[in-house]
Amino acid sequence: MNVAIVGTGYVGLVTGVCLAERGNKVFCVDNNPNVVEKLSAGEITIYEPGLEDIFQRNLKKERIEFTGNLEPAVLRSQVVFLCLPTPPGEDGSADLKYILGVADEIGKILARNPGVGHKVIVDKSTVPVGTCEKVDAAIRKHLDGKFEFDVVSNPEFLREGFAVEDFLRPERVLIGSRSERAIVLLNDLYEPFLPAGSSVIVMDEKSAEVTKYAANAYLAMKISYMNDLANFCDAVGADVEKVRDGIGSDSRIGRTYLFPGLGYGGSCLPKDVKALLKTAQDAGAPLTILQSVEEINQEQRKRFYRKVERHFKGKLEGIRVAIWGLSFKPNTDDVREAPVFYILDELLRAKASVAVFDPEAMRNVKAKYGDRLEYAESSYGALQGADALIVVTEWNEFRKPDFKLMKSLMRQPVIFDGRNIYDPVKIRERGFLYHSIGRKSIEAHAPV
Ligand SMILES: NC(=O)c1ccc[n+]([C@@H]2O[C@H](COP(=O)([O-])OP(=O)(O)OC[C@H]3O[C@@H](n4cnc5c(N)ncnc54)[C@H](O)[C@@H]3O)[C@@H](O)[C@H]2O)c1
Incomplete structure (x- = not known):
């Protein structure tokens, strides 16, 4: 099938490359000439494990093309x-200018080419309920x-x-549409991806739009709940990691998204x-x-930074801090809304010197x-002469470091672990002063 992808960022590039991998002919459109130029020249623009290989293979086989020109891509595709950005506007609502701008252009293209045949316009961006109607x-x-x-969600x-x-x-593909024709076409496109046990879920457009937000908000809620609980554990002398294990083993709750940390x-x-x-x-049904x-999430990074301030008695000027991890989570280069920015800004404001590694x-x-x-x-280079290490992102390579080497490089063996990746008892036995999240009781009682 011929497919056009409009917006070749994280979602668009992955979608385009994977559809090409299953034999479709894919035209990726982006209005950033830099992105088009790089991708056309075989230079990948984002980091995602496994993406580079399939990207190169499909580019070589000419199953994927990159262009700044929307019209031919739309005309040649069914x-x-x-896959366009939907950033927050000033009041928090999703800004639809990219989506509706492209929809407007598509309308003009179709008007100029009346004999071009049926098209299915698929909204893959995360958009508020009612957006399909607006695109239509x-x-x-x-x-x-x-x-x-x-127009399908x-x-x-x-x-x-x-x-x-x-x-x-x-795990599942969600199609929000009431058009039999569109549903059949998308079923055909996705069929080669669906392993046994996973399915296409079909519903109306509005329900599909709400489902995406409902899923992300639920995951955010799990994270904030655990962060709130971690602070409670600190207050009452419990270990949040033990509590996590205890509740995660309940199949009604599950183990994912229960990790306390610096917030999402x-x-x-x-x-x-x-x-x-x-x-x-706006709908008069506030959630x-x-x-x-949201409030817990904002507070969490501040609360963590206060531990750093307390340790240095508020005097961070001239203190040298190493930061391990910058991306908002491991295995990505994405730093959008990453908690590290709050920490970096506060450290720089306090005139600390900061060495980072990711x-x-x-x-x-x-x-x-x-x-x-x-x-x-x-990672070790960042530790040279450091008065403290702050672990911000739990990349695997930070999990089992050479503690002896770390201690020899640092001026003071102090670790603030924003992801609870080390064992408080073992790390204190190795001679580090250690601060983590929701485990104050064991940090305090571990042998030095
Ligand atoms: N990143 C994720 O993990 C993820 C997961 C699920 C859903 N989403 C949603 O998917 C959407 C896209 O997210 P993303 O992370 O891929 O964004 P992104 O910023 O990485 O990519 C968007 C791309 O669109 C391009 N673009 C902007 N205006 C354009 C236009 N008029 N014509 C052509 N190209 C244009 C930009 O240059 C950019 O390359 C968002 O709504 C997001 O919420 C993202």
Whole structure:
């Protein structure tokens, strides 16, 4: 099948490359000439495990092309996926200018080419309920009513860091449409991806749009609940990691998204929680629980940073801090809404000197902070002369470091672990002063 992808970022590039891998001909459109130029030249623009290989293979086989020109891509394709940004506006609502701008252009293209045949326009971006109707109206206003097209909601559930795996073997595919023709076409497109046991779920457009937000808000709620619980554990002398294990073994609860830490970040959960809050408020049915989810998330990084301040008695000027991990989670270079920014800003405001290391996200942080930070070539390089290490992202390579070497490099053996990746007892036995989240009781009682 011929498919157009509009917006070639995390979702668009993964979608395009994976559809090409299953034999479709894919035209990826992006209005950033830099993105088009790089991808056309075989240079991948984002980091996702496994993406580079399939990207190169399909580029070589000419199953995927990159262009800045929407018109030929739309005309040659039966299905057009919108994988465009939906950033938060000032009031928290999702800004639809990219989606509706492209819908308007598609309407004009179809009006100029009346004999081009049926098109399915698929909204893969995360958008508020009612957006399919708006996209339909934005296209339809250019047409005389005779042109046949369908607008479908097909929210994307891929996880950054596992995006290729998730797209190639999805747990479920959601199609929001009442058009039999569109449903059959998308079923055909997705069929080769569906492993035994997973299924296409079909519903109306509005329910599909709500489902995506409902899923992300639920995950955010689990994270904030655990962070709130971690603070409670600190107050009463319990160990949140034991509690996590205890509740996660209950199949009604499950083990995922129960890890206390610095709070959620990334391009999805923060903006999606805000957008859902706003839509619900506007609809006169406020989702009050989400207000707390959002507040806990903002407070969590501040609360963690206060531990650093307390340790240095508020005097961070001249203190040298190493940071391990910058991306909002491991296995991605994505730093959008990453909790690390709050910590970096506070450290710089306090005039600490900061050396950072991340396996993939250094370039994206350098673009924002320039020479205000030191960018180490390795995790150990960042520790040279450090008065403290702050672990921000739980990349695997940070989990079992050479503690002896770390101690020999650091000026003071102090660790603030924002992801609870070390055992408080063992780490104190190795001679470190250790602070983590929701485990104050064991940190205090572990032997020094
Ligand atoms: N990143 C994720 O993990 C993820 C997962 C599920 C859903 N989503 C949703 O998918 C959507 C896209 O997210 P993303 O992370 O891929 O965004 P992104 O910012 O990585 O990519 C968007 C791309 O669209 C391009 N673009 C902007 N305006 C354009 C236009 N008029 N014409 C052509 N290209 C244009 C940009 O240059 C960019 O390359 C968002 O709604 C997001 O919430 C993201």
